[in-house]
Amino acid sequence: MNEKELLIQYKATGNLAILGKLYTPYMSLLYGVCYKYLEDSDDSQDAVMQIFEELIPKLRVHEVENFKSWLYVYARNYCLMILRKSKSRVVVDIENNLLESEQKLNEVSVKEWSEQDFNKLETCMMTLNQEQEICVRLFYLQQKCYKDIADETGFELNKVKSYIQNGKRNLKICMESNGK
Known part of the structure; x- marks a missing residue:
C-alpha cells in the first residue's frame, strides 16, 4: 500500500x-x-x-x-x-527576577537612608546632565511613566529610557564615590 x-x-x-x-x-x-x-x-x-x-x-x-x-x-x-x-517564558522569568531584585533594592535603600544621604543624592543629581536629571526626577520622584515623560519633555521614548538608565547608573557611581 x-x-x-x-x-x-x-x-x-x-x-x-x-x-x-x-x-x-x-x-x-x-x-x-x-x-x-x-x-x-x-x-x-x-x-x-x-x-x-x-x-x-x-x-x-x-x-x-x-x-x-x-x-x-x-x-x-x-x-x-x-x-x-x-x-x-524566559522573558517573563527575567522580568519577574528584575522586578523582585528592584523591589528588594528599594526596600533596603529606603530603610537605610538618612537626611545626610538625601543631601548627597541631591548633590549627585546636580552632576547629571540636564536631560538625565529631568527624566530621573520625573520617573523616580514624580513616578511618571516613560510615555508621560516623553510627552512632557518632548524627548523620544527611547531617549527617555536611556536618560533614566544612564542617570541612575551615574547617580549610583556618584553616591558610592561619596561614601554611600
Whole structure:
C-alpha cells in the first residue's frame, strides 16, 4: 500500500496501526528537523512523539497530498511554536527576577537612608546632565511613566529610557564615590 492509500484508509478508519505505518519511516527525519530547531536530544525525542499524537486527529480532517512534505512543514512549525513559548517564558522569568531584585533594592535603600544621604543624592543629581536629571526626577520622584515623560519633555521614548538608565547608573557611581 502506498502513502496515499494509507492516508485514505486512516482517514476512514482512524486505525492507529495504519498511522504508525505512515509515520514510522519518517521518525528519524523528524528527529533531525526537531533537533535542528530545538538543539536538545530529549526535547527533540519528545517533539517527535508529541507530533505523532497531534497527527491522530489532524490527519482525519486535513487533506494531505504529499505526506512527507506536509509532515516536514508541520514538524518545523511545531518546533518554532515551542521555541516561541519558551522564549516568552524566559522573558517573563527575567522580568519577574528584575522586578523582585528592584523591589528588594528599594526596600533596603529606603530603610537605610538618612537626611545626610538625601543631601548627597541631591548633590549627585546636580552632576547629571540636564536631560538625565529631568527624566530621573520625573520617573523616580514624580513616578511618571516613560510615555508621560516623553510627552512632557518632548524627548523620544527611547531617549527617555536611556536618560533614566544612564542617570541612575551615574547617580549610583556618584553616591558610592561619596561614601554611600
